[in-house]
Amino acid sequence: MEITLEVNGRTYSIAPAGRRLLAVLRDDLELLGTKLACGEGACGACGVLLDGRPVNACLLFAEAAEGHEIVTIEGLSTGRAAAVQAAFVAEDALQCGFCTPGQVVSATVLLERTPHPTREEIHETMAGNLCRCGAYPKIERAILRAAGEA
Amino acid sequence: MTTRFVKTQKEMEGRYEDVWALVDESDETTSWKPDADLSLVGQPAPRQDGAARAAGRVRFTVDVKLAGMLHAAVLRSPAAHGTVRSLDLAAALATPGVRGVIGPESELSLTTRAPLLQAEPAYAGAAIAVVAADTLEAALAGVAALALDLEVLPHLVDMQEGLNEQRFTTDPTDEARGDAEAALAAAAVTIEFALDTPAHVQTPLEPHAAVASWDGDELTAWVSTLGMFAAREELAKAFGLRKDAVRVRTEFVGGGFGAKQGAGFEALAAAELARITGRPVRLVNDRHAEQLDGGRRAATRQTVRLGADRDGTLTAIDADAVVAQGQGGWVMPVLIPAQTLYRCANVRALTFPVKTNLRAQNAFRAPGVMEGTAAFEQAIDELALALNMDPLELRRLNHADVDQVSGLPYSSKQLLACYDRAAELAGWATRDELRKPQPDGLLRGMGCATQIWWGGGGPPSHATVRLDADGNATVITGIQDIGTGTLTSAQIVAAEELGLPLSQVRVVGGDTGPNVYGPVSGGSQTTPSVMPAVRSAAAKVRKTLLQLAGDVFEIAVEDLDLRDGRIRSSDGAIDAEVTEVTGKLGDATIDGSGSRGPNPDGFVVHTFGCQIAQVAVDVGLGEVRVERIVAVHDVGRIVNPLTASSQVEGGVLQGMAFALSEEFIVDPTTGVPVNAHLDDYKIPTIADMPEIIIDYPHVPDANLPTTGTKGLGEPPIIPTAAAIANAFAHATDRRAAALPLTRARVLETLA
Numbered sequence: 001m002e003i004t005l006e007v008n009g010r011t012y013s014i015a016p017a018g019r020r021l022l023a024v025l026r027d028d029l030e031l032l033g034t035k036l037a038c039g040e041g042a043c044g045a046c047g048v049l050l051d052g053r054p055v056n057a058c059l060l061f062a063e064a065a066e067g068h069e070i071v072t073i074e075g076l077s078t079g080r081a082a083a084v085q086a087a088f089v090a091e092d093a094l095q096c097g098f099c100t101p102g103q104v105v106s107a108t109v110l111l112e113r114t115p116h117p118t119r120e121e122i123h124e125t126m127a128g129n130l131c132r133c134g135a136y137p138k139i140e141r142a143i144l145r146a147a148g149e150a
Numbered sequence: 151m152t153t154r155f156v157k158t159q160k161e162m163e164g165r166y167e168d169v170w171a172l173v174d175e176s177d178e179t180t181s182w183k184p185d186a187d188l189s190l191v192g193q194p195a196p197r198q199d200g201a202a203r204a205a206g207r208v209r210f211t212v213d214v215k216l217a218g219m220l221h222a223a224v225l226r227s228p229a230a231h232g233t234v235r236s237l238d239l240a241a242a243l244a245t246p247g248v249r250g251v252i253g254p255e256s257e258l259s260l261t262t263r264a265p266l267l268q269a270e271p272a273y274a275g276a277a278i279a280v281v282a283a284d285t286l287e288a289a290l291a292g293v294a295a296l297a298l299d300l301e302v303l304p305h306l307v308d309m310q311e312g313l314n315e316q317r318f319t320t321d322p323t324d325e326a327r328g329d330a331e332a333a334l335a336a337a338a339v340t341i342e343f344a345l346d347t348p349a350h351v352q353t354p355l356e357p358h359a360a361v362a363s364w365d366g367d368e369l370t371a372w373v374s375t376l377g378m379f380a381a382r383e384e385l386a387k388a389f390g391l392r393k394d395a396v397r398v399r400t401e402f403v404g405g406g407f408g409a410k411q412g413a414g415f416e417a418l419a420a421a422e423l424a425r426i427t428g429r430p431v432r433l434v435n436d437r438h439a440e441q442l443d444g445g446r447r448a449a450t451r452q453t454v455r456l457g458a459d460r461d462g463t464l465t466a467i468d469a470d471a472v473v474a475q476g477q478g479g480w481v482m483p484v485l486i487p488a489q490t491l492y493r494c495a496n497v498r499a500l501t502f503p504v505k506t507n508l509r510a511q512n513a514f515r516a517p518g519v520m521e522g523t524a525a526f527e528q529a530i531d532e533l534a535l536a537l538n539m540d541p542l543e544l545r546r547l548n549h550a551d552v553d554q555v556s557g558l559p560y561s562s563k564q565l566l567a568c569y570d571r572a573a574e575l576a577g578w579a580t581r582d583e584l585r586k587p588q589p590d591g592l593l594r595g596m597g598c599a600t601q602i603w604w605g606g607g608g609p610p611s612h613a614t615v616r617l618d619a620d621g622n623a624t625v626i627t628g629i630q631d632i633g634t635g636t637l638t639s640a641q642i643v644a645a646e647e648l649g650l651p652l653s654q655v656r657v658v659g660g661d662t663g664p665n666v667y668g669p670v671s672g673g674s675q676t677t678p679s680v681m682p683a684v685r686s687a688a689a690k691v692r693k694t695l696l697q698l699a700g701d702v703f704e705i706a707v708e709d710l711d712l713r714d715g716r717i718r719s720s721d722g723a724i725d726a727e728v729t730e731v732t733g734k735l736g737d738a739t740i741d742g743s744g745s746r747g748p749n750p751d752g753f754v755v756h757t758f759g760c761q762i763a764q765v766a767v768d769v770g771l772g773e774v775r776v777e778r779i780v781a782v783h784d785v786g787r788i789v790n791p792l793t794a795s796s797q798v799e800g801g802v803l804q805g806m807a808f809a810l811s812e813e814f815i816v817d818p819t820t821g822v823p824v825n826a827h828l829d830d831y832k833i834p835t836i837a838d839m840p841e842i843i844i845d846y847p848h849v850p851d852a853n854l855p856t857t858g859t860k861g862l863g864e865p866p867i868i869p870t871a872a873a874i875a876n877a878f879a880h881a882t883d884r885r886a887a888a889l890p891l892t893r894a895r896v897l898e899t900l901a
Contacts, residue, residue, distance in 0.1 A: 019287075032213040033206025035404075037355040038437045042828040045355055073206035089200035092792045095800060096633030097203030098355045098404030104204060123837035130828065132355050132405050133633050134800030136836040 230821025356404020597876025606755025674861025805870025
């Protein structure tokens with residue numbers, strides 16, 4: 001059975017076959033920026049936006065995403081997201097870069113909801129995005145920079 | 151051009167081997183002076199690939215997709231020890247979509263790493279069989295169809311039990327200088343301190359992964375590895391191929407921290423299945439497999455006895471370490487801090503590598519030395535307490551002016567400057583103020599620890615620089631950039647030497663195809679090994695370019711200089727864009743190759759540092775909060791302060807988690823790890839991070855070839871846990887018998 005998914009403003013017909021949204025994005029749509037790191041909803045590397053809300057694509061069944069607007073890292077290249085990405089580069093808020101797409105997704109949503117976040121608000125919102133390289137001090141600085149506060 | 155062989159020593163994480171190094175004696179670069187007028191080296195620069203990383207456009211091994219590619223799934227032992235009674239390979243092969251199956255009894259074409267698959271798995275997670283299929287789902291169905299029948303055998307996972315039964319992976323070692331026993335007996339002050347350190351899992355977010363594809367007898371393998379040339383060597387040997395018939399590609403690695411060495415099981419199994427099926431094969435660990443079988447820092451049980459004179463002079467060090475090796479692996483140098491950190495004539499170091507039913511332990515950032523420092527530097531603090539001395543003062547007093555094992559001088563050592571700077575930044579002088587009652591009811595304290603590590607690098611390491619008509623340079627290296635920013639450091643060094651802006655220099659790596667050798671990304675050796683080779687290659691291009699400029703402008707080469715992308719004559723008559731010369735190249739290029747010369751004889755090359763931690767302890771909850779870490783490390787010249795501080799922050803956070811939250815827990819009854827997932831193996835989050843203050847002595851190592859740089863991968867993780875534990879003791883007057891300082895352990899310790 002086919003379903004219709006709207007991803008980054010384009011419409012796709014796919015056969016979910018019981019798979020998670022992440023598998024469909026990566027395997028069928030070749031949107032490889034979104035990463036699988038734990039498959040357990042524990043790390044945030046698979047973060048995408050569903051109607052503007054961040055969700056773990058490794059947990060969400062693809063079928064459940066039908067009728068919703070999905071945005072992946074590939075669809076985040078303008079406006080606030082671009083400012084976040086530029087700040088991540090300038091502050092070196094990434095090392096290996098594997099968790100970075102998920103970090104950028106979460107940081108973009110954070111700034112959309114809270115344009116001038118405090119450190120505590122950054123910590124609370126970003127705590128679901130693990131970075132094993134330990135770029136956290138610079139992720140915090142990058143978010144403050146993108147908010148125009150550093 | 152005079153190319154010579156020089157016999158030298160190659161060091162990797164404290165193991166030395168004699169090697170012949172290929173050295174180009176026409177290399178005329180000399181070391182940059184400490185006060186050299188450098189325009190790019192030492193200035194912060196964002197990564198050359200930062201924008202692509204931030205946009206999710208870079209491709210890791212897990213992102214490789216090839217036409218007709220099969221997906222592999224691995225059957226792993228559910229038990230700590232067992233023997234396979236039956237395995238239905240035929241049923242797996244008959245599963246729809248399955249194209250190939252290998253098990254312990256299969257005849258394999260590869261000749262090494264035998265046996266690749268285990269008929270008698272000796273740890274939970276050991277690979278028993280691999281299935282390759284059109285989809286991952288089909289491969290998993292094939293694994294289920296194998297219907298493993300495993301007879302469970304007795305296991306041993308407790309290191310004390312292993313020691314009692316004298317089950318060792320290799321013979322225990324007993325290293326001594328002087329007479330520690332007699333010196334302890336004669337010492338005015340003695341202390342004894344024992345510590346258990348936890349197993350610590352690297353946990354790279356990109357798991358071990360490989361994609362293998364054959365074209366006739368030529369193999370291309372994308373491998374998530376820290377050493378693509380080692381992977382090439384391993385694959386060539388395993389399949390009986392010429393080295394140039396194997397191409398390994400490792401452009402981006404999603405973290406490794408020591409775990410991803412060589413080709414690994416993944417590339418070997420993927421290549422074997424690709425050979426059998428005639429299709430490319432992808433093998434990627436799922437998270438559970440990664441945590442079970444990706445590797446770990448071994449758990450240890452250490453005891454340190456120290457003896458000192460009344461004035462604090464160390465007279466005796468007697469240390470022993472039981473190391474839970476798992477199934478084997480090299481024995482990490484746990485007692486190196488005891489043997490080398492301070493001046494002491496009487497030292498004994500006993501190491502017991504115990505064999506347990508876990509995967510063989512492997513490298514995790516500063517293997518051995520980090521867990522050894524966690525125990526030894528707490529013992530030093532205990533001695534300071536017994537002597538009623540300032541812990542930092544005791545460390546200064548026992549400063550080792552020369553290497554304590556060989557007696558040789560250090561190539562450079564700025565440890566005393568690190569102590570001074572760290573103390574100043576942390577407010578050490580007034581640290582006892584923290585122990586006064588606090589309005590928030592928390593107990594506060596401050597502790598320090600010293601760091602020692604190798605990190606001098608050495609040959610072999612090579613680089614090629616190619617300058618084109620547009621004045622753009624490409625630096626071809628054999629580096630896999632695992633997130634350290636090494637490619638960007640190479641860009642800075644090449645641009646500095648070429649006198650070009652960063653925007654005109656691009657560094658490529660991640661491919662053994664060009665056959666420009668770079669070392670494994672490990673042991674803090676990449677930067678000090680690669681940068682001199684890059685500089686040497688760039689210097690040759692610069693020299694040729696100036697010669698050509700002399701031809702174009704009809705002026706003596708000696709009168710020309712190249713800087714900021716312009717060629718200028720000393721009399722000011724010529725001030726031209728580089729392209730006025732390179733533009734005449736047409737489709738030709740100016741090429742230069744460089745190699746890393748040997749380190750000088752007669753010196754020991756080490757890195758040093760000091761970290762100071764400030765913690766707050768909630769005695770009701772048992773929670774330890776690290777408020778601040780000051781990290782000052784002597785690693786010679788800093789090439790890129792932006793990425794250097796990222797390395798330090800990452801090391802500190804991993805060290806902090808080792809002290810507070812990370813512990814790989816094995817159920818003693820079943821022998822099976824119980825927290826091999828990301829939701830229960832607690833790596834730090836952004837909410838856990840302390841303030842991290844970083845500095846360096848900024849003294850280039852004048853005895854190291856041409857760039858004066860040492861490595862920075864390992865140093866920052868080494869002293870963090872010890873500094874935190876010492877701060878905890880300062881705050882609470884108690885010392886835990888084990889790490890990590892989880893709430894339960896803290897409450898137990900304070901009870």
